[in-house]
Amino acid sequence: MEENQSFLELQVDQExxxxxxxxxxWGKLLATMVLVAFGLxxxxxxxxxxxxxxxxxxxxxxxxxxxxxxMVSIIVAFVFVGAIVGILMSFLIKAANRIRNGxxxxxxxxxxxxxxxxxxxxxxxxxxxxxxxxxxxIGLLIK
Amino acid sequence: MHQENQTxxxxxxxxxxxxxxxxxxMASWAxxxxxxxxxxxxxxxxxxxxxxxxxxxRSEGFDFGARLSGSDTTFSIIAIVIGLLIxxxxxxxxxxxxxGIDGLNQDQLNRGFNSLKTYFMIMSVILIVVFVVVLLxxxxxxxxxx
Numbered sequence: 001m002e003e004n005q006s007f008l009e010l011q012v013d014q015e016x017x018x019x020x021x022x023x024x025x026w027g028k029l030l031a032t033m034v035l036v037a038f039g040l041x042x043x044x045x046x047x048x049x050x051x052x053x054x055x056x057x058x059x060x061x062x063x064x065x066x067x068x069x070x071m072v073s074i075i076v077a078f079v080f081v082g083a084i085v086g087i088l089m090s091f092l093i094k095a096a097n098r099i100r101n102g103x104x105x106x107x108x109x110x111x112x113x114x115x116x117x118x119x120x121x122x123x124x125x126x127x128x129x130x131x132x133x134x135x136x137x138i139g140l141l142i143k
Numbered sequence: 144m145h146q147e148n149q150t151x152x153x154x155x156x157x158x159x160x161x162x163x164x165x166x167x168x169m170a171s172w173a174x175x176x177x178x179x180x181x182x183x184x185x186x187x188x189x190x191x192x193x194x195x196x197x198x199x200x201r202s203e204g205f206d207f208g209a210r211l212s213g214s215d216t217t218f219s220i221i222a223i224v225i226g227l228l229i230x231x232x233x234x235x236x237x238x239x240x241x242x243g244i245d246g247l248n249q250d251q252l253n254r255g256f257n258s259l260k261t262y263f264m265i266m267s268v269i270l271i272v273v274f275v276v277v278l279l280x281x282x283x284x285x286x287x288x289x
Contacts (some may be wrong), residue, residue: 010163010249012156019256026263033270044281106155115165122172129179136186 017103024114028096031089038085042078059065091121116141158252163244168256169242173237177230184223191216225269232262 012020032042045052053067094118158166235258243252 010158010244010247010252012158012252013249016249016256017156017251019253019260023256023260023263026260026267030263030267030270033274037270037274103156108156108159108165111156112159112161112165115162115169119169119172122176124170126172126175126179129176129183131263133179133183136183140186140190 012103021100021103024096024099027092027118031092031096034085035089038082042082045074045078088121088124088128089115091124095121158244166240166244166252170237173233174276177234180226180230183225187219187223191219193238210238229262229265229269232265236262 049071053071095114098110098114098117100110100114101107102114149162236255239251239255239258242248243250243255
C-alpha cells in the first residue's frame with residue numbers, strides 16, 4: 001500500500017494489467033455476442049416473416065402491398081439500428097484488442113489508443129442513453 | 144530515487160497524462176450512463192405502480208395485445224433489479240477510477256478496473272443466458288409448428 005502511493009505516476013502494475021486484460025477479454029466477448037445476436041435476430045426475422053405476417057395480417061392484407069411495405073420498413077429500421085450497434089461494438093472490440101496488445105507489448109501509444117476507444121464506447125453509449133430517455137419522456141408526455 | 148528508477152525499468156507502461164484524461168472522460172460518461180439508466184428505472188417503476196394499463200391497440204387487423212399483466216410486472220421488476228446490479232458495478236468503476244486518478248491512488252484505480260471487469264462479465268453472462276433461452280424458444284416454436 002505504501003509502495004503504491006509513494007510514486008508520483010500511476011503505473012500499469014501487475015494487478016492493473018491483469019484487471020484491464022480481463023475486462024477487455026469480457027468486453028470483447030460481450031461485443032462479439034451482441035453482434036452475433038443481432039445478426040441472428042435479423043436472420044430469424046427474414047426466415048420467419050411469413051409466420052409473423054400471419055399473426056398480424058388477414059389473408060387479403062397479406063396478398064396486398066401492406067405487408068410488403070411493413071417488411072421493408074422493418075428491414076430499414078433493422079439496418080439503421082444495426083449500423084448504430086455495429087459502430088458501438090466496434091469501439092469496444094477495438095478497445096479490447098488495442099489495450100490487450102498494448103499491455104502485452106508494453107506499447108504506451110497502443111494502450112492509450114485502446115483507452116480512447118473505450119472512452120468513445122462509453123460516450124456513444126451515454127449519448128444513446130440520453131436520447132432513449134428523452135424519447136421515452138416525450139412518449140410519456142404525449143400519452 | 145533508486146527505488147523509482149528500478150520500478151520504471153520493469154514497468155514501461157504507466158497511466159500518463161493522455162491515459163489519465165481518457166480515464167477521467169470514460170468515468171464521466173460511465174456515470175452519465177448510470178444516471179440515465181437509474182432515471183429510466185424510476186420511470187418504469189412509476190408506471191408499474193401508478194396502475195396505468197396500456198390500452199389494447201386494435202386497428203386494421205393489428206392486435207398487439209399490449210396489456211400489463213401480473214407476470215409482466217414481475218418480469219419488469221426482475222429486469223430492473225438485474226439492471227441496478229449491473230449499473231452498480233459501472234458506478235463503482237466510474238467513481239473509483241476517477242478517485243484513483245485524481246488522488247494518485249493505485250489501489251483505488253485497480254479496484255475501479257476490477258469493477259469494470261465485473262460489469263462486462265455480468266453483462267456477458269446475462270447475454271449468454273438470454274441467448275440460450277431465445278434459441279430454445281425458437282427451436283420449440285419450430286418443432287411445434289412442424
